Amino acid sequence: MPPVHRAGTGAESKDPEYAGQYRLEARLGAGGMGVVHLARSASGRRLAVKVVHAEYAEDPEFRARFRQEVAAARRVSGAFTAPVVDADPEGSRPWMATLYIPGPTIAEHVKRSGPLPPDETVQLAAGLAEALRDIHRVGVVHRDLKPSNVLLAADGPKVIDFGISRPSDSELRTETGQLIGTPPFMAPEQFQRPRAVGPAADVFALGSLLVHASTGRGPFESESPYIVAYQVVHDEADLAGVPDELLPLIQRCLAKNPEDRPTPDALMTVLRAVRGPHPPAPRGPVPLVPQQRTPEPHSLPGGRGEQAGGVTDTHVKAGSEPAPRLIEGMKAEPERVGDEAESVLGGSVGGG
Structure with a gap:
């Protein structure tokens, strides 16, 4: 089954095309607070990009917690996590990009x-x-x-x-x-x-x-x-x-x-x-x-x-x-x- 692409109606049509400089190619999954997209860096490296739903972007407490999540993930060595590549918790739609790691949970x-x-x-x-x-x-x-x-x-x-x-x-x-x-x-x-x-x-x-x-x-x-x-x-x-x-x-x-x-x-x-x-x-x-x-x-x-x-x-x-x-x-x-x-x-x- 291929990734679910953004084209379409409903919630999917509201997905942004970019998070920062990263073009969002397909949805990997959606949750109550945001959507995870497949993207690629300029060098072609596969990324997973989490983009917060627009309604939560207006919540100051949520932004504070998302900012804390990014900070915590950045502190930890990439040897045991999905390393943070880039993030913008202050953007109109906060987002965070990590390396895409294949493999099941x-x-x-x-x-x-x-x-x-x-x-x-x-x-x-x-x-x-x-x-x-x-x-x-x-x-x-x-x-x-x-x-x-x-x-x-x-x-x-x-x-x-x-x-x-x-x-x-x-x-x-x-x-x-x-x-x-x-x-x-x-x-x-x-x-x-x-x-x-x-x-x-x-x-x-x-x-x-x-x-x-x-x-x-x-x-x-x-x-x-x-x-x-x-x-x-x-x-x-x-x-x-x-x-x-x-x-x-x-x-x-x-x-x-x-x-x-x-x-x-x-x-x-x-x-x-x-x-x-x-x-x-x-x-x-x-x-x-x-x-x-x-x-x-x-x-x-x-x-x-x-x-x-x-x-x-x-x-x-x-x-x-x-x-x-x-x-x-x-x-x-x-x-x-x-x-x-x-x-x-x-x-x-x-x-x-």
């Missing part, structure tokens, strides 16, 4: 081909531990690590979508009572103390992501995001089917207390022993070919908002009450695009 790969075998799950864990070390050492907390935000590229996993990430020196804060993320991959403190979320929340999310990658389901599952949130805060994770070599590590990642979770550096030390002295080279799935099928909109830090772990990505609103009352007060508002859901908050452009 973990969510897509598991849905299409089933769980990863144990050796590939260990390799994935090692790559993501390195990625989190890289993200955290520049003072950024991702806060939305999940299967649809990790690309399985040929040279190792790439973490994408910094839409709700937060640099440690940011003065921008979430509105009172607002809490955003994907419940099966959120840490307990994200439900209880959203203003105090630190790097350990990403480690918890890594544990949940590895369960999904190795078993095809999450450690906390329900059709209701409220129940999932309660399970994350109170219940023990379901780790049936997790590879034995990763079980102790994942158990530590999923500790309820952030202080009990390992750092990325500690994870790398453990995984080095698990993999042995000569680990295999990264081996990603066969890259997707844009000319043969629609390129995936996950090549940007604003990837697909897929269903993951049995619960859709959800915009949840909650206070900072103790956990039992917190669940009662939560309000879930899934935003859907076709058959997919996205998580949305202010400056986050989930799903594109």
Whole structure:
């Protein structure tokens, strides 16, 4: 299936022809807050360009969050992300361009081909531990690590979508009572103390992501995001089917207390022993070919908002009450695009 081109009526006819100097060739995907387009640089390099919907361009808070997303993505090394090539958060239609990275997300790969075998799950864990070390050492907390935000590229996993990430020196804060993320991959403190979320929340999310990658389901599952949130805060994770070599590590990642979770550096030390002295080279799935099928909109830090772990990505609103009352007060508002859901908050452009 070829990319969807701009010509036509309705929403597509409103797409701009250019973002800065980049001609937008085709749509890769659309979300509630923006559209991701395929484009090429002057040298012919393929790019994924996220363009914000016109109505959100008029919102000062959204612009501030989009500006923060661009800044966070630029801080992180391109070795573990889709590097930012250019951006204009101050334009009439804010936009950001990153390199286009072929390859499915973990969510897509598991849905299409089933769980990863144990050796590939260990390799994935090692790559993501390195990625989190890289993200955290520049003072950024991702806060939305999940299967649809990790690309399985040929040279190792790439973490994408910094839409709700937060640099440690940011003065921008979430509105009172607002809490955003994907419940099966959120840490307990994200439900209880959203203003105090630190790097350990990403480690918890890594544990949940590895369960999904190795078993095809999450450690906390329900059709209701409220129940999932309660399970994350109170219940023990379901780790049936997790590879034995990763079980102790994942158990530590999923500790309820952030202080009990390992750092990325500690994870790398453990995984080095698990993999042995000569680990295999990264081996990603066969890259997707844009000319043969629609390129995936996950090549940007604003990837697909897929269903993951049995619960859709959800915009949840909650206070900072103790956990039992917190669940009662939560309000879930899934935003859907076709058959997919996205998580949305202010400056986050989930799903594109």
